[in-house]
Amino acid sequence: MAGRYAVQERxxxxxxxxxxxxxxxxxxVVGVGALGGHSAQLLARAGVGRLRLVDPDRPTLDNLHxxxxxxxxxxAAQAPKVEAAAARLxxxxxxxxxxxxxxxxEADNAARLLDGASVVLDGLDNPAGRYVLNRACVSLGIPWVxxxxxxxxxxxxxxxxxxxxxxxCWAPEEPREPLKHSVATHGVLGPLPAVLGALQANEAIKxxxxxxxxxxxxxxxxxxxxxxxxxxxxxxxxxxxxACGSRF
Amino acid sequence: xAQDMEITVNGMMETVPxxxxxxxxxxxxxxxxxxxxxxxxxxxVHRQDYAATKVGPGDRVExxxxxxxx
Numbered sequence: 425m426a427g428r429y430a431v432q433e434r435x436x437x438x439x440x441x442x443x444x445x446x447x448x449x450x451x452x453v454v455g456v457g458a459l460g461g462h463s464a465q466l467l468a469r470a471g472v473g474r475l476r477l478v479d480p481d482r483p484t485l486d487n488l489h490x491x492x493x494x495x496x497x498x499x500a501a502q503a504p505k506v507e508a509a510a511a512r513l514x515x516x517x518x519x520x521x522x523x524x525x526x527x528x529x530e531a532d533n534a535a536r537l538l539d540g541a542s543v544v545l546d547g548l549d550n551p552a553g554r555y556v557l558n559r560a561c562v563s564l565g566i567p568w569v570x571x572x573x574x575x576x577x578x579x580x581x582x583x584x585x586x587x588x589x590x591x592x593c594w595a596p597e598e599p600r601e602p603l604k605h606s607v608a609t610h611g612v613l614g615p616l617p618a619v620l621g622a623l624q625a626n627e628a629i630k631x632x633x634x635x636x637x638x639x640x641x642x643x644x645x646x647x648x649x650x651x652x653x654x655x656x657x658x659x660x661x662x663x664x665x666x667a668c669g670s671r672f
Numbered sequence: 673x674a675q676d677m678e679i680t681v682n683g684m685m686e687t688v689p690x691x692x693x694x695x696x697x698x699x700x701x702x703x704x705x706x707x708x709x710x711x712x713x714x715x716x717v718h719r720q721d722y723a724a725t726k727v728g729p730g731d732r733v734e735x736x737x738x739x740x741x742x
């Protein structure tokens with residue numbers, strides 16, 4: 425019988441060595457809703473050895489069109505999302521360790537929640553949390569993969585502290601609510617988080633496998649209605665970054 | 673009367689004042705919101721550079737909304 429990861433290992437840029445690196449890694453998924461549900465599932469199936477799921481919320485019926493780790497029984501049970509998610513992911517891959525943490529990431533608990541992370545995936549649902557996450561990852565030196573979405577569009581960014589621009593290099597000032605383009609005003613097209621969550625998992629796998637050359641370099645802008653994908657190149661710093669202090 | 677010029681804004685031909693900057697176009701097209709990403713001819717422009725970024729005839733400007741749902 426072929427090994428569990430035989431087909432993935434046959435993808436030459438990953439190979440058996442990449443698989444070993446994934447097994448020895450830990451990914452923290454912060455926010456396990458639509459984006460985080462998709463990325464966590466792909467990382468679990470890819471064989472990332474340890475997954476920590478961080479989210480204080482419980483599933484609701486209006487989550488179900490886009491949050492694939494939950495079902496109607498979970499909505500009825502009203503257990504924290506991370507518990508249902510951990511059960512699903514452990515069933516998908518019993519060979520990895522999944523740690524559910526039903527807490528919100530804050531500035532004062534970030535070091536504890538991100539402790540030991542090889543990579544962090546952003547599944548948050550607001551700008552403020554993402555700026556907290558950016559500062560924490562920059563401070564701790566942990567690479568993270570940002571995505572955000574609303575309606576039929578979103579963006580993706582890989583942050584490697586000390587090696588390239590962070591979220592606040594791109595956008596120094598934290599966007600304050602109310603936003604013009606948000607889930608509250610524009611909803612979410614169901615396939616959008618599947619696309620962006622998969623792209624996040626893909627970048628995380630490259631980070632973990634040591635495939636830095638294949639990483640997304642700029643900011644990927646994704647529109648699905650009608651479809652348009654394009655990458656905005658980083659133009660170089662205009663001023664020192666308030667978060668990372670760098671001038672890439 | 674100020675001279676006008678034609679540029680492309682979000683894929684549409686538009687007639688705007690010839691002395692426009694990215695900053696003045698953001699006001700003209702009512703794009704003053706906190707999650708704005710602005711591009712000139714395919715290049716990202718830093719927010720602090722909007723006022724000093726002149727726009728010329730035939731330029732392509734894109735106003736994009738960053739999104740923060742998940």
